[in-house]
Amino acid sequence: MGILSDKLSAVKPSQTKAMTELAETMRAAGKSIITLSQGEPDFDTPQHICQAAIAAIQAGHTRYTSVAGITPLREAIVEKFRRENNLTYTIDQITVGCGAKQLLFSALMASLDEGDEVLFPTPCWVSYPEMVKLTGGIPVAIPTSVDNGFILGPDELRAALNENSKWLMLNSPSNPTGAVYTASDLQALAEVLRDFPRVWILSDDIYEHLVYGDVEFATMAAVAPDLAERTLTVNGVSKAYAMTGWRVGYAGGPLELIKAMNTVQGQSTSHTCSVSQYAAVTALNGDQSFIDEFRAAFSTRRDAMVKQVNAIPGLSCDTPDGAFYVFADCRELLGKATPGGSVLSTDMDFAMYLMESAGVAVVPGSGFLADGFIRISYAASEDDLTRAIAAIHAAVVQLTEATS
Ligand SMILES: Cc1ncc(COP(=O)(O)O)c(C=O)c1O
Numbered sequence: 088m089g090i091l092s093d094k095l096s097a098v099k100p101s102q103t104k105a106m107t108e109l110a111e112t113m114r115a116a117g118k119s120i121i122t123l124s125q126g127e128p129d130f131d132t133p134q135h136i137c138q139a140a141i142a143a144i145q146a147g148h149t150r151y152t153s154v155a156g157i158t159p160l161r162e163a164i165v166e167k168f169r170r171e172n173n174l175t176y177t178i179d180q181i182t183v184g185c186g187a188k189q190l191l192f193s194a195l196m197a198s199l200d201e202g203d204e205v206l207f208p209t210p211c212w213v214s215y216p217e218m219v220k221l222t223g224g225i226p227v228a229i230p231t232s233v234d235n236g237f238i239l240g241p242d243e244l245r246a247a248l249n250e251n252s253k254w255l256m257l258n259s260p261s262n263p264t265g266a267v268y269t270a271s272d273l274q275a276l277a278e279v280l281r282d283f284p285r286v287w288i289l290s291d292d293i294y295e296h297l298v299y300g301d302v303e304f305a306t307m308a309a310v311a312p313d314l315a316e317r318t319l320t321v322n323g324v325s326k327a328y329a330m331t332g333w334r335v336g337y338a339g340g341p342l343e344l345i346k347a348m349n350t351v352q353g354q355s356t357s358h359t360c361s362v363s364q365y366a367a368v369t370a371l372n373g374d375q376s377f378i379d380e381f382r383a384a385f386s387t388r389r390d391a392m393v394k395q396v397n398a399i400p401g402l403s404c405d406t407p408d409g410a411f412y413v414f415a416d417c418r419e420l421l422g423k424a425t426p427g428g429s430v431l432s433t434d435m436d437f438a439m440y441l442m443e444s445a446g447v448a449v450v451p452g453s454g455f456l457a458d459g460f461i462r463i464s465y466a467a468s469e470d471d472l473t474r475a476i477a478a479i480h481a482a483v484v485q486l487t488e489a490t491s
Contacts, residue, residue: 098217102454103462106438110448121475123464124448126262127331128411130384133377136328136370143365152361154353155345156183156337160364163371164337171295173309174320176339182348183367185359187293187323187336188214190348194289194319194338195222195254197347203253208239210414210457212262212291224253228456233416236405237264241275248279252286257307260294263455263462264414265407267298270305277311287344288318293336296327296378298409299386308339316341327378328370333363385411388465388472395476396463399483411466414452418459423486430489434459444485445478 106124114120143149155161161181168174184190195205195218205219209228216226229247231237244255255276259268268276280286290307298304308315323336336359338348352358393406396415401423404415417437424430425444431437434451438461441447452460465472 094221094223097220101213101217103213103450106442106448106450109442113442118446120442120446120448121467121471121478122448123467123472123475124450124462125464125466126412127466128326128329128381129466129468130329130381132329132333132366133370135373136330136366139369139373140333140362140366143362148361148365150361152358152364154349154358155179155181156358157361157364157368159368160335160337160371163368164339167371168320168339172306172320174306174315174339177342180342180345181337181339182345182352183335183337183359183364184348184352185334185336185356186325187291187321187338189334189352189356189359190321190323190336190338191215191256191289191291192218192222193348193351194321194340194344195219195224196351197344198287199224199253202251204249204251205254205256206244206247206252207256207258208237208243210237210261210263210452210455210460211256212258213454215256215258216456225251227252230456231266233405237261237266237414238268238272239276241279244276245279245282248283248286250285252283254287254289255280256289256291258291258293259304259306260297260407260409262294262410263412263450263452263457263460265410265412267302267408268305269303270310273305273307273310277307277314280311280314284317286317288314290318290320292320292322293326294410295322297382297385297411299382299389300408302408304409319344324367324370327381329381330363330366330370333366334359335363335367385465388469389413391469392463392465392472392476395473395480399476399480401483401486402479411464413463413465414457415461415463416459417452417461420483420486421459422489424489426485426487431486434461437461441479441482445475445482447475447478 219226308318319340324330401419438451
């Protein structure tokens with residue numbers, strides 16, 4: 088009998104992390120690999136935020152904090168939600184955790200009983216189904232298609248809901264597709280959710296600031312204020328402020344749920360790092376102008392990537408409205424043979440071929456519950472992106488029809 092619980096044996100490790108780690112192993116073995124599998128900005132954390140952290144250490148802010156987070160940070164979050172999202176929370180309706188990831192986990196842990204179903208549109212972030220399994224719920228994928236821009240429609244939602252449904256998890260802009268829900272997309276879903284009062288909405292807004300062109304970000308609690316009493320809005324500083332390693336996420340929602348999430352966190356990690364919390368205060372209250380600079384750089388890279396990916400025979404993608412990924416359809420390439428004679432049967436085979444032959448790490452779509460796609464991150468330097476796309480192009484044109 089092994090040591091692992093039945094619950095854990097059903098849980099898969101993250102494929103994005105696995106691809107990035109494999110790239111690192113190959114690099115350590117002397118192979119040149121360009122990593123386009125990562126989910127983090129390639130920019131450095133802005134200097135004024137780093138300085139705030141140094142000042143916090145020097146001021147002795149190095150001890151335990153309250154579970155929900157230091158008061159100045161929760162005040163800054165109340166103000167952020169008011170300023171940017173038109174959402175009103177009191178300070179005790181806010182909690183801070185070790186990244187948005189921990190808050191999603193705590194919310195599920197605090198609310199799921201056996202048999203409860205958690206719905207999410209797919210393609211979805213790799214962690215959603217696994218977190219649901221870990222916290223004792225049943226993950227329910229609602230497939231969306233490339234033809235409707237990977238946006239979940241009201242009829243598909245209605246068809247998936249039943250008396251066991253507990254949560255609908257929405258992520259906009261989406262990882263991995265970059266799809267952004269407009270206010271009217273959310274209104275249409277809200278209309279359905281009003282008929283299912285038991286269902287809560289988990290809005291994962293972590294890519295909020297990464298929307299391009301004239302696309303506008305929208306979030307459920309603001310679009311449908313009558314649903315705010317059963318909506319948890321989750322966000323964090325990782326993506327917008329290039330602070331992935333600092334591990335600061337936050338959530339606003341109904342008091343009863345926030346208190347229960349604090350109990351989960353209080354009995355596990357206690358709170359996120361005190362120094363990181365002070366840095367996050369400066370991030371949220373300080374100068375925001377660099378976000379526009381990040382956004383402009385991502386937008387230029389996105390346009391270049393979309394053009395170059397579509398120029399590769401057998402690969403295609405639409406222009407995503409947000410986040411920093413293109414989700415490319417590789418179905419035409421499946422079934423083809425590599426110069427070494429092996430047949431690419433799955434998106435995983437294709438991703439491994441790109442790693443070995445092109446020296447580029449991408450993530451197979453199956454990790455996001457979407458077979459036949461690859462996710463390419465453009466959170467990398469323009470030079471790396473140009474070299475990577477040229478190498479992918481060269482590897483793809485070497486594929487031939489497989490002889491049966
Ligand atoms: C969709 C989505 N939600 C949440 C997170 C977690 O972000 P963090 O825990 O760094 O705040 C990520 C990170 O990749 C993500 O892609």
